[in-house]
Amino acid sequence: MAGIYVHIPFCKQKCSYCDFHFSTTFEKYRKQMIDAICKEIELRAPLFLSNEPINTIYFGGGTPSILHQHELHQILSTIHTYTNSHKVEEITLEANPDDITDENLDGWKQEGINRLSIGVQSFREQDLQWMNRAHTVNEGKNALLLAQKHGFDNLTVDLIYGLPNLSNKEWTNHIQRLIELKIPHISAYCLTVEKKTALHKMVQHHELKMPDDEIQAQQFEILLNTLEKAGYEQYEISNFSFPEHHSKHNSNYWKNENYLGIGPSAHSYDGKNRYWNFANNSRYIQSIEQNSQHYELEQLTPENRFNELLLTGLRTKWGVNKSILSSISTLTTDFNTKLNDFIFTKDIEMNENEQFYLTTKGKLKADYIASELFV
Numbered sequence: 001m002a003g004i005y006v007h008i009p010f011c012k013q014k015c016s017y018c019d020f021h022f023s024t025t026f027e028k029y030r031k032q033m034i035d036a037i038c039k040e041i042e043l044r045a046p047l048f049l050s051n052e053p054i055n056t057i058y059f060g061g062g063t064p065s066i067l068h069q070h071e072l073h074q075i076l077s078t079i080h081t082y083t084n085s086h087k088v089e090e091i092t093l094e095a096n097p098d099d100i101t102d103e104n105l106d107g108w109k110q111e112g113i114n115r116l117s118i119g120v121q122s123f124r125e126q127d128l129q130w131m132n133r134a135h136t137v138n139e140g141k142n143a144l145l146l147a148q149k150h151g152f153d154n155l156t157v158d159l160i161y162g163l164p165n166l167s168n169k170e171w172t173n174h175i176q177r178l179i180e181l182k183i184p185h186i187s188a189y190c191l192t193v194e195k196k197t198a199l200h201k202m203v204q205h206h207e208l209k210m211p212d213d214e215i216q217a218q219q220f221e222i223l224l225n226t227l228e229k230a231g232y233e234q235y236e237i238s239n240f241s242f243p244e245h246h247s248k249h250n251s252n253y254w255k256n257e258n259y260l261g262i263g264p265s266a267h268s269y270d271g272k273n274r275y276w277n278f279a280n281n282s283r284y285i286q287s288i289e290q291n292s293q294h295y296e297l298e299q300l301t302p303e304n305r306f307n308e309l310l311l312t313g314l315r316t317k318w319g320v321n322k323s324i325l326s327s328i329s330t331l332t333t334d335f336n337t338k339l340n341d342f343i344f345t346k347d348i349e350m351n352e353n354e355q356f357y358l359t360t361k362g363k364l365k366a367d368y369i370a371s372e373l374f375v
């Protein structure tokens with residue numbers, strides 16, 4: 001089963017830590033962009049998916065909750081017209097708390113959205129201020145209550161840890177708030193300072209001091225322990241859920257299923273190639289309008305596929321299977337030695353079927369371990 005990702009590349013304002021592709025000039029391109037997105041679906045979906053059923057649709061960004069209901073309707077009807085969407089089980093919309101109103105929630109329900117991903121990020125006002133988020137702590141809390149009141153039980157909330165001056169106690173309280181609200185899915189990310197962001201400048205100018213690695217690691221462990229005690233399962237390094245509440249869409253990525261990415265900067269994957277849509281709004285619109293190629297194509301070598309499987313698989317509870325890896329590329333002596341070393345240091349465990357996973361200790365350095373095993 002395949003999935004469709006739609007990237008809405010507009011935000012009300014620029015968050016200081018963000019390096020995603022978006023623009024704050026929505027009004028200028030609004031209609032053109034929605035039309036281009038629909039045209040891309042019409043042009044690409046029938047060929048790319050060849051009538052393969054899709055089971056998930058995901059609106060990400062940027063800020064998809066910025067869309068008017070009729071725009072969302074236009075995109076979804078185009079998807080339903082040009083794809084085999086009879087088996088769609090999950091339609092997710094990323095929403096910022098300041099867009100969560102009675103009117104929007106009713107509209108999203110009418111359009112068939114059945115999962116909301118709410119970007120709360122922090123329950124400390126001072127964080128939301130330096131992050132330049134468009135909402136307050138109260139708006140964040142009220143948004144969750146309002147969404148639940150409207151029957152959106154399938155909620156996921158984003159939180160960030162490893163923030164400047166965030167104590168372990170405060171971080172525990174942030175997690176507890178979501179537990180008390182019985183939020184069924186939580187995505188928690190460690191703050192990273194990306195180049196060319198306002199946060200990068202603030203850190204360089206000593207206006208903000210990042211915590212050291214030890215504190216970030218402690219907060220990761222607090223996250224694991226607190227959520228585990230509350231009945232959540234960590235099914236991916238940054239993703240936790242009650243049973244039956246995994247993100248179907250993201251699980252498709254991690255299980256190496258095909259997906260079609262629509263909109264500027266969106267990626268697609270068909271098992272052999274990766275496609276990268278132009279990450280420039282006007283260039284994207286122009287190319288779509290002129291029927292010229294609007295993406296770059298990367299043919300994946302066996303080495304690329306091997307490494308990607310390791311990188312994504314090791315981040316999940318399902319882990320990676322040695323025989324699947326060996327069917328893609330020969331397992332070298334170096335790979336086997338390193339794998340055994342990680343098993344010896346208890347960073348990795350392997351079962352009798354040669355399926356191997358990261359231990360809690362290993363999860364603290366998942367990307368490093370994966371890169372050590374790369375071919």
Ligand code: SF4
Pocket residue numbers: 010011013014015018019020022061062063096119
């Ligand atoms: S709302 Fe999301 S995508 Fe937009 S700037 Fe903020 S973090 Fe980035």
